[in-house]
Amino acid sequence: MKQKYPEFVQWFAPLLDALRDLGDSGKPREISDRIARKLNLPDKILDAVNEKSGGNKFYNQVAWARQYLVWEGLLDSSKYGTWKLTDEGKKTHLTENEAYLIVRKWQKIKQRKPKNETFKKTNKNEIFIPHEENGSSDFLNLDLIDVLRSLSPDGFERICKEVLRESDFENVEVTRKGGDEGIDGFGTLKINPFVSFKVIFQCKRYKKGNTVSRAQVGDFRNAMIGRAEKGIMITTSTFSQEAIKEANRDGADKIELVDGEKLVEMFEKVELGLTKKTVYEIDHAFFSKFK
Known part of the structure; x- marks a missing residue:
């Protein structure tokens, strides 16, 4: 057996x-x-x-x-x-x-x-x-993810705006409700003094188990046409493999995907709403060499 x-x-x-x-x-x-x-x-x-x-x-x-x-x-x-x-x-x-x-x-x-x-x-x-x-x-930092999932839809959009601002995006705003056509916000990503991109973003405050689909990525890309050079989809959940393939499809504008894991990393990097603590753990593998 x-x-x-x-x-x-x-x-x-x-x-x-x-x-x-x-x-x-x-x-x-x-x-x-x-x-x-x-x-x-x-x-x-x-x-x-x-x-x-x-x-x-x-x-x-x-x-x-x-x-x-x-x-x-x-x-x-x-x-x-x-x-x-x-x-x-x-x-x-x-x-x-x-x-x-x-x-x-x-x-x-x-x-x-x-x-x-x-x-x-x-x-x-x-x-x-x-x-x-x-x-x-x-x-995944479950405490942070649970907090983000507990926010109101409007609150999640606004906190995404803040984390993008802290991540060097400029002129970041959340769109007014009604007539946003699948766009939750927009901003500018400045690469250098001569080059910048207009960026739009969409926020998916999903509970665990829900996954962003390929169709949703495609719909967001369609909403991006004529409005921005870059698109970002942000979720507290995950993207299906088909959604990832669609976001990176040859011949189409690339969509940047931020899943729950990457979103946590963004919050941790800029320490937004988080208090940093240092914890030391014994590295048993290191000490085992001296036995």
């Missing part, structure tokens, strides 16, 4: 391979996208969302695979926002069973730690798996 592993174990080896393909380092999303293309993953997997968080399940699982590989010393944890192979990681090729043993090893270590990291036990696999909603800085 074939051993059943936790779902996220299947991404350990593809994650290492993707990083090697990218020259040993890369951004989280480009690494996940490389895995998806290399394995030709179907939209059913790529569009799946976590029931509790509403975040993308595939990206979340890849991020948890990364966390275990960091603990194991195969990925470098020192550079924020970039995943990088260590010298040991560069030469490591894992089978699914070897990846599973890494999970078993670190779940035992984490059980001995103070209760500042949350794990849940599953009867099927008889191991502890991190709660999908309690990740590191790579995962």
Whole structure:
């Protein structure tokens, strides 16, 4: 009988391979996208969302695979926002069973730690798996997402206006209700003293589980024609794979997509409505080298 592993174990080896393909380092999303293309993953997997968080399940699982590989010393944890192979990681090729043993090893270590990291036990696999909603800085900030989802539609549009202003957009305004034709606001993105773009944006304050569709992206592009050079769609949820393809379709104006994860990153970067705190966590992989 074939051993059943936790779902996220299947991404350990593809994650290492993707990083090697990218020259040993890369951004989280480009690494996940490389895995998806290399394995030709179907939209059913790529569009799946976590029931509790509403975040993308595939990206979340890849991020948890990364966390275990960091603990194991195969990925470098020192550079924020970039995943990088260590010298040991560069030469490591894992089978699914070897990846599973890494999970078993670190779940035992984490059980001995103070209760500042949350794990849940599953009867099927008889191991502890991190709660999908309690990740590191790579995962969706559920508190912030819940706050954004609780805003009124008008309030969400206005807070999106503020985060765009803080992100170097100028003359940002929210359109008046009625007759906006699918446009929630507009502004100007200044590239340099000689070049600037008029930008329009649309806000989708969606609850978890709702996904922005391809048709909605197409409708927004149609609303953009003759009004702006750039379009931005902002949501507290996710975009379907078909929506992403439509936004980047050859021969059509590109639409910039900001999903819940990227929106959180924007708020964190400009510290809008957030108070920054510094938390130090013990790097057990580092200290294990001195035992």
